[in-house]
Amino acid sequence: MPPSDVRLRMLNISSLRISWRPPPTDHINGILKGFLINIKSNHSSVEDRNITTNERATSVTLYRLIPNASYAIRVAARTNAGVGMFFDEEPVVMSKSLFFDRFLWRR
Incomplete structure (x- = not known):
């Protein structure tokens, strides 16, 4: 089961906070x-990245994002058995006109 209550909050034109709750034990x-956060962008100069956290983490902040670029964010739990399910979401556009605090999914 994936993390629940995943939220994206745009802090400014180039920073984004991702927060979640761990799946029920x-x-x-x-x-x-811990958790694996997968970030993909449509911008040619941005490489896909994976961020890993420890089991206590409930958020990460991404910095130096490119204004007006689109990013797809996915979060999954990591266990000793491997990485759990991801949920693909709509791309996030880092646009000044679209400042947001967006609730993505609940499971």
């Missing part, structure tokens, strides 16, 4: 080791 396959 009875829905985790193995021992929770």
Whole structure:
């Protein structure tokens, strides 16, 4: 089961905070080791990245994002059995006219 209550909050034109709640312990396959955040962009100068956290993390902040670029953000739990399910979401555009605090999904 993926993390729940995933939220994206645009802090400014080039920074984005991603927060979530861990999946319930009875829905985790193995021992929770942390989370994997996958970031992809449509901008040619931006490489895809993966950020790994420890099991206590409930948020990460991305800095130096490119204004007006589109980013797809996914979060999954990591256990000793491997990486859990991701949920693909709509791309996020880092636009001054679209400052947001967006709730993405609940499971």
